Amino acid sequence: xxxxxxxxxxxxxxxxxxxxxxxxxxxxxxxxxxxxxxxxxxxxxxxxxxxxxxxxxxxxxxxxxxxxxxxxxxxxxxxxxxxxxxxxxxxxxxxxxxxxxxxxxxxxxxxxxxxxxxxxxxxxxxxxxxxxxxxxxxxxxxxxxxxxxxxxxxxxxxxxxxxxxxxxxxxxxxxxxxxxxxxxxxxxxxxxxxxxxxxxxxxxxxxxxxxxxxxxxxxxxxxxxxxxxxxxxxxx
Amino acid sequence: xxxxxxxxxxxxxxxxxxxxxxxxxxxxxxxxxxxxxxxxxxxxxxxxxxxxxxxxxxxxxxxxxxxxxxxxxxxxxxxxxxxxxxxxxxxxxxxxxxxxxxxxxxxxxxxxxxxxxxxxxxxxxxxxxxxxxxxxxxxxxxxxxxxxxxxxxxxxxxxxxxxxxxxxxxxxxxxxxxxxxxxxxxxxxxxxxxxxxxxxxxxxxxxxxxxxxxxxxxxxxxxxxxxxxxxxxxxxxxxxxxxxxxxxxxxxxxxxxxxxxxxxxxxxxxxxxxxxxxxxxxxxxxxxxxxxxxxxxxxxxxxxxxxxxxxxxxxxxxxxx
Numbered sequence: 101x102x103x104x105x106x107x108x109x110x111x112x113x114x115x116x117x118x119x120x121x122x123x124x125x126x127x128x129x130x131x132x133x134x135x136x137x138x139x140x141x142x143x144x145x146x147x148x149x150x151x152x153x154x155x156x157x158x159x160x161x162x163x164x165x166x167x168x169x170x171x172x173x174x175x176x177x178x179x180x181x182x183x184x185x186x187x188x189x190x191x192x193x194x195x196x197x198x199x200x201x202x203x204x205x206x207x208x209x210x211x212x213x214x215x216x217x218x219x220x221x222x223x224x225x226x227x228x229x230x231x232x233x234x235x236x237x238x239x240x241x242x243x244x245x246x247x248x249x250x251x252x253x254x255x256x257x258x259x260x261x262x263x264x265x266x267x268x269x270x271x272x273x274x275x276x277x278x279x280x281x282x283x284x285x286x287x288x289x290x291x292x293x294x295x296x297x298x299x300x301x302x303x304x305x306x307x308x309x310x311x312x313x314x315x316x317x318x319x320x321x322x323x324x325x326x327x328x329x330x331x332x333x334x335x336x
Numbered sequence: 337x338x339x340x341x342x343x344x345x346x347x348x349x350x351x352x353x354x355x356x357x358x359x360x361x362x363x364x365x366x367x368x369x370x371x372x373x374x375x376x377x378x379x380x381x382x383x384x385x386x387x388x389x390x391x392x393x394x395x396x397x398x399x400x401x402x403x404x405x406x407x408x409x410x411x412x413x414x415x416x417x418x419x420x421x422x423x424x425x426x427x428x429x430x431x432x433x434x435x436x437x438x439x440x441x442x443x444x445x446x447x448x449x450x451x452x453x454x455x456x457x458x459x460x461x462x463x464x465x466x467x468x469x470x471x472x473x474x475x476x477x478x479x480x481x482x483x484x485x486x487x488x489x490x491x492x493x494x495x496x497x498x499x500x501x502x503x504x505x506x507x508x509x510x511x512x513x514x515x516x517x518x519x520x521x522x523x524x525x526x527x528x529x530x531x532x533x534x535x536x537x538x539x540x541x542x543x544x545x546x547x548x549x550x551x552x553x554x555x556x557x558x559x560x561x562x563x564x565x566x567x568x569x570x571x572x573x574x575x576x577x578x579x580x581x582x583x584x585x586x587x588x589x590x591x592x593x594x595x596x597x598x599x600x601x602x603x604x605x606x607x608x609x610x611x612x613x614x615x616x617x618x619x620x621x622x623x624x625x626x627x628x629x630x631x632x633x634x635x636x637x638x639x640x641x642x643x644x645x646x647x648x649x650x651x652x653x654x655x656x657x
Contacts, residue, residue: 143347143355144355144358144359144362145355145359146359146362146363146366147362147366150366156611156615157607157611159614159618160568160572160610160611160614160615160618161572161607161610161611161614162572162573162575162576162586162610163572164575164576164578164586165575165586165603165606165607165610168586168589168599168603169600169603169607172593172599172603173599173600173603176381176383176599176600177377177378177381177383177600272480273478273479273480273481274480275480276480276482276483277480277482277576280482280579287483288480288482288483288486291483291486291487291490292486295490296490302490302491302494303491306487306491309483310475310479310483313478313479313480313483314475314478314479317477317478317479318474318478321474321477321478
């Protein structure tokens with residue numbers, strides 16, 4: 101059990117790094133997913149095809165493959181994902197004063213993969229709005245944009261918040277994969293390092309790492325349950 | 337396609353012309369983007385040469401048969417792991433769901449026929465088990481599958497249990513997916529109209545018979561699409577076998593890359609394989625859902641309380657990598 105006291109900073113550091121990448125990837129995925137969702141409901145067929153292709157590809161591919169692509173194919177093309185060096189973000193990337201590109205690769209992979217699910221969550225929300233609403237808006241003479249802005253989106257937002265939340269939870273869990281792709285010091289890499297190279301007893305480390313993930317996933321899940329139950333009551 | 341007709345009117349001639357123009361512009365834009373962002377970088381780095389693609393797509397290449405033999409081994413291993421994992425998770429999930437439902441139904445039981453210490457003991461046991469299963473479900477649902485697999489592979493040998501890597505992978509996947517399936521089935525059973533259960537009790541079925549003969553079959557039926565989607569998740573998750581060096585498709589791919597050093601090409605082929613299989617599985621799920629919806633209309637069996645969206649959407653592919 102001494103590992104908890106001795107290595108508390110390692111656990112905390114791992115948690116902090118995982119948390120950072122989750123926040124960044126969630127932001128990126130929400131933006132990209134919203135763009136793809138707009139493509140998928142747009143009236144222009146080629147754009148719709150692009151959106152559908154994106155979702156089909158990334159939903160049916162394991163995240164592991166996406167990770168491999170971004171961690172090995174990007175360098176093969178001579179890119180170190182330098183386009184992600186946006187001034188403020190860069191502060192996060194250069195922590196530990198090492199400049200390994202793996203954090204950026206992992207971020208790209210997580211964002212691309214999660215965006216497909218975010219798109220589906222948003223779209224399912226739009227689909228959940230009863231057709232009568234949009235029809236009524238149209239018969240009032242609202243344009244496509246007005247229709248979305250004032251009638252459909254405010255309602256679809258409510259229907260998609262719970263699916264969106266579970267996508268984010270899934271993303272937090274998926275982020276455990278980055279430790280096996282060269283990102284040093286996140287929670288899963290910490291587990292590997294402590295039980296492997298440093299030879300600590302397995303059970304305490306496992307419990308510590310599990311707590312690190314459960315702190316993020318369980319409260320979020322409970323919150324979603326609550327929101328969903330309240331919505332169910334409101335809908336009655 | 338329904339939301340397309342809902343969000344905007346059927347286009348008139350002017351709107352159709354406008355759409356056509358925008359479509360053409362968009363197509364040109366997308367094609368240009370694909371050329372400059374994907375084709376050109378690939379071409380510049382010589383990634384489109386036959387030297388790199390040959391072993392994968394050219395049957396006359398010396399390595400072709402060998403490479404595909406290896407990939408086939410990987411596919412077989414992936415399917416074995418996925419098949420075993422889905423069967424064990426279904427079994428465990430069903431048992432866990434039934435257990436949790438039974439525990440819930442005896443929660444208020446006061447065991448009036450027994451002497452009071454025995455009654456208290458039984459009540460304590462029931463509550464304890466209910467809490468324990470609840471905690472297990474919450475914990476294993478909240479842990480990443482990667483971590484579960486890793487813990488199994490690292491932890492079992494510490495207690496003197498050494499197994500084939502296949503079994504580590506299967507156990508790791510089962511722990512997570514079993515719990516998810518249990519939750520899917522349980523919410524399916526609790527969402528059934530209460531008349532089903534009351535009628536079963538009224539004709540004298542025991543609680544276990546009620547669950548086994550009345551509730552479970554219906555829950556399976558309603559939740560079939562979600563269960564098939566979970567199959568997609570399991571199939572995708574087997575690719576995590578590479579962290580414990582189980583020889584599944586991706587690991588084989590890594591070995592091939594080690595020899596031929598063509599990462600982009602090999603990963604492309606593997607990605608296409610995964611997408612093909614998973615896409616057809618999700619199409620199957622959609623088809624089943626449509627069939628069920630139609631069947632339900634005629635059988636007059638309303639799914640009164642649809643399962644919680646959080647659970648289903650988590651099951652529908654977002655659950656794991």
